Amino acid sequence: MVKKSSNSLTGNLQAVSKTKFHEQIVDQVQALIAKGRLKHGDRLPPERELAGIFKVSRHSVREAIRVLEQKKVLKSRPGSGTFVILEDESSVVESLANAMLREKNTLSEIFQFRELLEPQIAGLAARNAAKKDIVVFENLLEQQQKAPHNSIQSKELDEKFHLALAKATGNSVLLQVVELFNHILLKSRHEDYQSPHRNKLSIKGHIKIVNAIKCGDSRAASKLMAGHLQAIRELVISSNNHKKD
Numbered sequence: 001m002v003k004k005s006s007n008s009l010t011g012n013l014q015a016v017s018k019t020k021f022h023e024q025i026v027d028q029v030q031a032l033i034a035k036g037r038l039k040h041g042d043r044l045p046p047e048r049e050l051a052g053i054f055k056v057s058r059h060s061v062r063e064a065i066r067v068l069e070q071k072k073v074l075k076s077r078p079g080s081g082t083f084v085i086l087e088d089e090s091s092v093v094e095s096l097a098n099a100m101l102r103e104k105n106t107l108s109e110i111f112q113f114r115e116l117l118e119p120q121i122a123g124l125a126a127r128n129a130a131k132k133d134i135v136v137f138e139n140l141l142e143q144q145q146k147a148p149h150n151s152i153q154s155k156e157l158d159e160k161f162h163l164a165l166a167k168a169t170g171n172s173v174l175l176q177v178v179e180l181f182n183h184i185l186l187k188s189r190h191e192d193y194q195s196p197h198r199n200k201l202s203i204k205g206h207i208k209i210v211n212a213i214k215c216g217d218s219r220a221a222s223k224l225m226a227g228h229l230q231a232i233r234e235l236v237i238s239s240n241n242h243k244k245d
Contacts, residue, residue: 021056025064033073033084040086044074047082081189110185111233117177118162118229123222125168126213133168137210140164144203159185161206170214198235205231 032038036101044050047065051058065082068074075085125133140161146151159182178185205228212221 021054022063022067025050025054025061026067029064029068030073033086036086040084042083042084043080044084048211071124107237108233111229111236113181114185115226115229115233119167119222119226121162121165121169121174121178122209122213122225123218124171124174125165126159126216126218126221128170129168129213133164134210134214136164137161137168137206137213140201141210142204144199144206147199149196151195151199154202158202165209198232201231201235202228 029038029044039102045053047061050061054061065074065076072085074082076082116243117122118150129137140157144154144157144161149156162185163178163182171174205224209221209224209228212224
């Protein structure tokens, strides 16, 4: 017996930003299955609707469905739609476990990259920041302190803060590097990894970094950024592990 459409799940799906769009679609569908939001027999929204939700082409949606069919997670039935099938539970569990491991490894690598780059950016910003840059930092900190419980707004403000640091260096190459890799760095700032505790930790770290920049203390700014990123990484990785337990 065919179960009702799971169109109500569209609120749990998000627009994708990776280069290989279909891979992230696959990851999101598998994550919904792991959380029990998609069950055996559930029907996915139509292909056109999924393309709109993910903000990708229908080709990317079809490719993701093809991959999930190969994993024996989905089954397309002509004239009826695409359904979740969990008959071979062992293959599904293995697939989900591999996806979770990839996510954990990716997060660790992103933070490693950030820990190599951003302390140097903070140090250079302390040497080169102009008065207008300080005003930008203070405005962002004020906004962050007003929105500790808003995960989406906190993510956007965090992104703006680190981008403002790159601008404050006065180094156009560093700014281009940060902008170029921003779509990758966003994964470590995703709403799923935001929490009031993380947001308060971010604000605390950002305030210390800005104070060092105001004093023109390059060494302190670099050291504070390194410690800030380490604290955030430990919190995010730990939170990510708990969600999968």
